[in-house]
Amino acid sequence: MKILTYRGLDTAAIPGYDKLAAALAADDFSSAEVKKVGDNLYRARLDRSNRMLFALYRHQDERYVLMLEYIHAHAYEKSRFLARGAEIDEARIPAVAPEVAGEAPQLSYLNPKLPRFHLLDKVLSFDDDQEAVYQQPPPLVIIGSAGSGKTALTLEKMKEASGDVLYVTRSPFLVQNARDLYYANGWEREDQSVDFLSFREYLESIQVPDGKEITPRAFSAWADRQRLPKALKDSHQLFEEFQGAISGADPECAYLSRDDYCALGVKQSIYPPETRAEVYDLFEKYLRFLAEQGWFDANLISHAWLARVRPRYDFVVVDEVQDLTNVQLLLILRALRTPSGFLLCGDSNQIVHPNFFSWSKVKTLFWREQGDGAPADLIRILNANFRNSPQVTAIANRLLHIKHARFGSVDRESNYLVRSCGPALGRVALLQDSDRIKRDLDRRTAASARFAILVLHPEQKAEVRQFFRTPLVFSIHEAKGLEYENVLLYGFLSGEEKRFREIAGDLSEADLQGELRYARTRDKGDKSLEIYKFYINALYVAVTRAVKNLYLIEPRSKQPLLALLGLTEALAGVEDVEEARSSLEEWRHEAHRLELQGKEEQAAEIREQILKQRAVPWAVIQGDALAELEDKALQRGEKKARIALMEYALVYRDQRLLNALVQGGFKTAQQPDKAMPVLERTHFLPYTLKHPGTVLRQVDQYGVDFRNVFGQTPLMIASRMGNAELVETLLDRDADTGLVDGNGLNAFQIALERACADARFARNKLPALFERLAPASLDIQVDGRLIKLDQRLMEYLMLCIAMVLFYQRLGEHWARRRNALSAVDFAELLAHFPDSIVPERRKKRPYISSILSKNEIQRDDPYNRKLFLRLKHGQYLINPRLALRIEGNWRPIYSVLQPLRLASQLRDPVPWGNTRWDPNAEAASAMMALRSLLTDLAEGRDREELF
C-alpha cells in the first residue's frame, strides 16, 4: 500500500511513526494491530499508549493508507474525526486484515507527485496548478472555469491565514456551502476568526440598510408597469445597465450623471447612444421607486458605505468575483488591514448577463488600492475541471474556441481551455425534435430529480411544459450556479437562431484547433463581443450545468453553431437515456436545495406536484388567534377554550396565563406539574416512539416544518422530548433549525431549556442533540450592524442560554430581589453539560464572567459583541436594543422573547396582624416594573437610576 499524509500532520513529531508507516506500506496490519474504529477510519498501534488514525482509499489499481491524526494516550474522545465524545474500547474491537483495502472507496483524482492530501468534505489531492497556487502567498487572483476547484483551493488557503478572516461572495447559498466545507471533518484553528458572509450580509455588517435588497423579480415587476419602448423591453438587460453601467462601475460616484452616462463609450453600455436619455429617465424613476417602496440597491449602498467601512480583516477571500461590481469590490478591499491580504477567484465565462465585469478593471482597482503595484504572478489560472464529464468539457472547450476565434479581443484571463479530470464518462447528443422523442424522453425523465431542462428565455418555459412534466425547468438566468447529472437544452439555439448564426460566422473546423492565443482588440469601436457575449456565455453556462450527460433538442437542427460543436446528426431515439425514478427523499432534498438557492418557483412545483404537500388543516394558536382564545377562555369562560388555553400555557410555561385561569376558577391550572404529563401524552406521544410513523406521515403531508396547534415544528417537539433519532431523521429531511416557537426559542434552545430544568436530560440526552440542533450562526443586530454569531463561539452559547434563562430564572430573580442573570446562573446550568459538548474550561465561573463582561454594551473591546447590559454588579440582561433575524426579519429581542409571560406562581395570602399580605400583588407589580424597564431600555429611554 502507498502512504499519504494529511497536510499539517507533523509526522516527525509522532513517536514510532516511521516504523508504523513501514509496516502498513508492507501490508503488515497484524504487527500494526489495525482495528476499525469508524466509517472508513482505522487505528494502528504506535506504542503502548499512542495510536494513529488513518483511512483507506483506492485509486486506479493502487491502494492507499491516508494518515489522518495522532491519538495521544488513547484520547479518542478528542479526535477530530471520530464522533464527539467517542469512547473506544480497544480490547473489544477485532483486528482487521489488509484485504479490507480492496473494498476501500475510490479517489477520483490523485496527483502521483504529491505525498500529501487535503481534506474538505472529501479527500483532495491537488494537481500541479493547484499546488503551485497553494504554495504562493497572497495577494492572489485565481481564475478557473466552473468546476476547476477554485473554491476548494481557496478554502484550503484560507486555513493558512491567522487573525481575522473574511470569506465573501454574492450568493448566500454558496456562503453556507463554503462554511460547511471549511469546517467539515472537525477542522479548527485557534488563532483565526472567520466571517462567512454573503455580500448583502457584508453590507449589513457595516450598517444594516433600511428596507430590502431589490430583487430581479421585483425589478421586473416594476419595469413591466413602465410601458417600455421595444428597445428597452428586456428587463434583465435594463437591470444590468442600472447595476453595471450607471452605478457600480465607477466607485467615485454613487451613479453617473446624465451627461457622463450619455457620453459612455460604445462598449461601456448595453444601449446605443440614442436610447441612453430614455434609459436615464427610467433610472431616475427607478431611484424614486426604491425610496418609495423601501427597497435598496446594493451598489448605491456600497458607495454610501465607503465612508463608513473600517479596516478589520487580515485576510479576505472573494469568491465568484465576477458577480460583484467595482464599487462592491472596493468596499470589500477597504476592510483590509494589510492591502495585500486578499485572494479573489472567479470565472468571467460564467457571466450570463451582459455585465461589465473585466479582469483588467479588477486588476486596476487592486493596483490602485495597493499603491506600490502588484506582483507579476498575481494572477493564476486553473485549467482542470473536476466536475464535468470529459464529453461535456469537450463541448465547453469548443465554445471557448469559437468565442476566441470569433471575437479574439477577449482578455487573456478569460482565454484558456480546460483539461478534464472529471469523474465519470458521459455523453453529449443532439436529439430529433419529434413528438415521439419528446414523449419518450418525458417518460424517462419526469420522475427524476437528476434531469433538468434549460431554456434561454423565461418565456420558453411554457413551451417546455407542454411536453415535459418535470418541475426542473429553468431559464438560463435561473440556472446559474445549479448542476445536474443530466441536462437537456431545449430550443436553446433555435430561440435566437440569427444571433447564434452570427456567432458562428464563417468559422470552420480548422479555426477551432490548437491552443488559444491572446490577441488585442483590433477595433476599439467593435461592439460585437458585447452584443454576443450574453448568448455565447449563456450557452457556456448552460452546457457546464451538465455534470455527466448533455442533450439538445432543436426544432432547427441544421445550424452552423451546432455543426461547429460537432453536433450534426440528430438522433431518432432516446433508448440510451436511462429511465430514472427518484425517491421522495431525493425530491425533498431537491426542493430544499432549490429553496436555499432562491428558486422558489421550481421548489413550489416539486412540493405541490410530486410531494403533494398541503397546508395544515388546523388553526395555529398565535397572534390574533391567541388573543381570541384568551378572550373566550378568560372573559367568556368557555370551557373548551379554557382547556385549549391551559394546554397552550403549559406548553409555553406561560405563568401569567396559568394564573389568570386559576383566578378565573379553573382549578386544573393550579398544578401544572400534574397536568403536564397528561398534555405530553395527548400531544407528544408519537414524538417519543422509536418508530415515529405518525409524525413522519404528517411530515410527508404537510412538509417537515409544519406547525402543530401550538405553533411548534416537529423538530422542536422531538428536541423537547429528547428523541435524538427522530431529530436525526427530521434533519435528514432538511428540517429548519432556525425556526422559533411561541416563546421565541428554536429547537436548540428548547433542548437547552429542558437541560436547564432537568440535569439528567443535560447529561444523557443533550450530547446527541447539541451539535446537530445548533444553527450554524445567529444573525444579531447591534448598533445597527449585523453580527453573524458563529456557533463555534462561546458568545453564541451564552446568548442562547440567556434566552432560556429569561424564562427559567429572570422572573423569579427579579420578583425576589430585583436581580437579573448572573454568571452563577450560567455556571449552574453548564455544570450539567458533559465535557464533550462544552469543554471544562468554558464551564468555569471566571471564564463565564469574562465573556459576560467582555460583551457588555459599554466595554471597549474590539471583539465586544454587545450582547449584555450590566444592570448592577454581576447582574446582566440581554442587551434590550439587540435584534435577532428570525425567518428573514429583524425583530427586537424582547419581542422575540415574551416578557408578558414572566410571572410568579400564585401563592396564598399571608395573615399579617389583622390584615392579609398578598404576595401575588407584589409579584405582579414587580413583573410590571420589569416589563416597563425592558420597554424603556429597548426604546432607548434613560434609566440611569438603575446603574
Ligand SMILES: Nc1ncnc2c1ncn2[C@@H]1O[C@H](COP(=O)(O)OP(=O)(O)OP(=O)(O)O)[C@@H](O)[C@H]1O
Ligand atoms: N484536486 C482535486 N481532486 C479531486 N476533486 C477536486 C479537486 N479539486 C476540486 N475538486 C472537486 O471538484 C468539484 C468542483 O470544485 P469547486 O467547487 O472548488 O470548483 P469551482 O472552480 O469553485 O467551481 P464553480 O466556479 O462552479 O463554483 C468539487 O466537488 C471539488 O471537491
